[in-house]
Amino acid sequence: MPPPGRPRGRELLRLRERLPAPVTAALAEYERHLSLERDLSAHTVRAYLSDVLSLLAHMAEPVAEDDDQPLQVELTALDLTALRSWLAQLRTAGASRTTLARRAAAARTFTAWATRRGYLPADPGPMLMAPRPHRVLPGVLRQDQADTLMRAAESGAAEGDPIALRDQALVELLYATGIRVSELCALDLPDIDYSARVIRVLGKGGRQRTVPFGVPAEKALSRWLDEGRSALVRPGSPEAVLLGARGGRLDQRTARRVVHEAVGAVPGAVDMGPHGLRHSAATHLLEGGADLRTVQELLGHATLATTQLYTHVTVERLKAIHDRTHPRS
Template identity: 50%
Template sequence: MRLTAAVDAYAEHLARVRRLSPATVRAYRSDLRDLSAAVGDPDLGELDIEILRDWLWAATQHGAARTTLARRTATVRGFFAWAHDAGHIAVDPSLRLVTPKRGRTLPAVASAPVLADVLNAAREAAAADGDAIALRDAAALELLYGAALRVSELCGLDVDSVDPENATVRVVGKGSKERVVPYGRPAAQALDAYLVRGRPALVRDDSGRALLLGARGARLNTRSVYEMVRRMLGPALGTDAVGPHSLRHSAATHLLDGGADLRAVQEMLGHASLGTTQIYTHVSTERLAASYRLAHPRA
């Protein structure tokens, strides 16, 4: 089997058999297409570990981060394991491929006062003019921070995903896993205002049950959320390098700073591994160390 045909077959396997999300399948396909662009369209049996190492080395020469190299390594190992199990190759060339060690990168975190100013300003502006888009944006910001949602989870919400009586929202996270997440009073107020005055002005016949809608009535997409967060949060932080994850990172850090249990935060964020959640304890520790150096007379 040729490489390009195998990539298409593997993508279909990921979507239909393993039931991975469309975004995850696109990420796998993107990495494998990059491999194909580097080596052409050979028969799978012609690929060996040296070719794979050369491909990864070329990525390092172009400035790829260690996280990118680790992801690409995992991608090709999964791909060739599938090809071997399916009988497309006799030997898996990726078995001895070493995954580069991942460096831990501390997420960008906004302070609680800064976020309070941004979120309050968004809600006040929406309340003042009653614009449907402004009401939607205020609700989206409050949910991203108040419920620590991923942007894909936010955009995937339906009207019946929200339980106003219990102030919780049911989200579908990575691996199609569902979880129920609480949100606070400010998010409840912003969401109620949007549902009463915002969504009815945006809804169209083909809007379905999508909670957050775009200007033309379709389900709000992730690109629009990124642009909205950058526009509203960027000036407060003095950078354009912000996005929906900045609010999720900040929520997790503030929860731990406030004394929340690590496993409770893990459950709220929908992390499969506690180790993923623990990165936020490093953020808190860094802050503590910085405060200590500034304030302690024996620092």
């Protein structure tokens, strides 16, 4: 049988090939639902399908250790017992609470869809309990550390090296806007409105939002576009705002490495990537007086609850608000 973890790559393909034809057809329909109806990213769709395939492989009748043998499984056998057994096997294999919670959520999404489409007579998903994940918020930069980071990036770009100019624009935009690294790397030149000093971002679930950026980010971005980008452009280069060294769209892994290295040079700063800069931006907005609804809109969160979990307010700010607003403070 396949290992209890999430299948990937070739293993994912082999599992799909070994499923019975009716199950394969249902999975293809589910994939279209996730991609076209819910407009999820390709990465998210793969993650959902991987979890479902892991579940189906767990349900399959035992076969000899020959990866070419068909998996004997039927969707109608997917019930609460199968779901619980799957999660128990994952837990025994060492899956974390966060992983179990994510897999359970993926399973519930699938069983709800399968019930609506008539593949299941009843939805067992709502009865499935999973441990709550431990939410560990990333560390944040202090405002003086963020200033040190931006000054260091500016100093590195002073000599006009194209990569240094790009990296300065990268860290400035991430901190100025709080956008996700995937959103930053997906930005195209027409997405920038210089007159209003905003960028148009396509976020999760295909939701579009407009995010402002400040004067320092504008200067770094303008210098990169005016002096650095042309040195990296190649025939066939996309109209991406940020380019890699070979002229293609900047890869997210490269962006993460740039941030890790830049933050690592700031004395006393915790190690972080782009997500840490996003969290730092949100925290500093709150410390400066922004309300949660505004931060929710800037970050592109679907619900305010996500913003409340994603950000934190300093004790000093809470005390200040209490002192200003409570009649018996």
